Amino acid sequence: MKNIAILTSGGDAPGMNTAIRAVAKYAMSKGITVYGIKRGYAGMLNDEIFELTPKDLGGIIDRGGTFLLTARLPEFKNPEVRAEAVKNLKKREIEGLVVIGGDGSFHGADLLYKEHGIKVIGIPGTIDNDIAGTDYTIGFDTTLNIILDAISKIRDTATSHERTYLIEVMGRNAGDLALYSCLAGGGDGLLIPEKEFSIDDLAMQINKRREQGKLHDVILVAEGVGSAFEIAEKLKGKVKSEMRVTVLGHIQRGGTPSGLDRIIATKMGAHSVELLEEGKSGLMIGIESNKLVTYPISHAWESKKEIDIKDYELALTLGH
Ligand SMILES: Nc1ncnc2c1ncn2[C@@H]1O[C@H](COP(=O)(O)OP(=O)(O)O)[C@@H](O)[C@H]1O
Ligand SMILES: O=P(O)(O)OC[C@H]1O[C@](O)(COP(=O)(O)O)[C@@H](O)[C@@H]1O
């Protein structure tokens, strides 16, 4: 394989730059020419494609976001749009494409392979950890650590004022960020979309904690269950303590990638080039039990990543 390209697509995630660097440097070490595509599929369509040089890759291993920029292009679901975009790859004789993104981005990649023969490899990059076939997606660990830092800070003020805090965290339809920040941050309650919950039970739990002499409550609310403000509204009159809501928002998606995110981004990035060199295509890379694995790329949207029930129950047990 002589020429490959890389793009990032969907929501950005810390560690995407680390992955781009690994793909490009590893490919260059094998004599492959590497193109960067700006703004995901939008840049492929608009011909924002340029040859990456070693200079582009310096100083990005620890930079959050993605220097290739990212975008969402709903029109890419249209086969005519894909046919137009692929012309910009073919005129440069780009045979392989590494797509760093989520299930939606992988879907687009799969169609490029099936319809136009471009060899594609997907690297899971999203803070949500909502992709089947991998224990961790790139960005999840960094975001988890940002949330843990926020929990510690909020707990200080929550305790001083003896308040109940609802902290809304990202995750789209997935509860992993809320679950693992509750587990590792000592959260006192957890609401995730994968599990039913009762507002009355939560209120009872908060009141019971106060009877035990606890001075604060930190409740993790996954955005997938709805607004934490609405949950607070429903709790009003049922809990005795004063309540506050903090929506962490996009602060969760920025900053230096953690060690774990950099390690998995680097390993997955290099492996994507190995797979392309072997002539493979239509695969996504994952990490399971600390080993790199591959699945057909369709695994990302055909299988649903399940919540770990034991971890969920442990978080609830320790939160009581
Ligand atoms: N079914 C699909 N067919 C073709 N392209 C798709 C499809 N779904 C998503 N895409 C492309 O991938 C982009 C990113 O998808 P999105 O679902 O927003 O994020 P993520 O990749 O993080 O799941 C979309 O804006 C679109 O360009
Ligand atoms: O940046 P936006 O457009 O506000 O999107 C917010 C969404 O993006 C995410 O941060 C990341 O989601 P994706 O990786 O699937 O794009 C979600 O957690 C959140 O729901």
Ligand SMILES: [Mg+2]
């Ligand atoms: Mg997605």
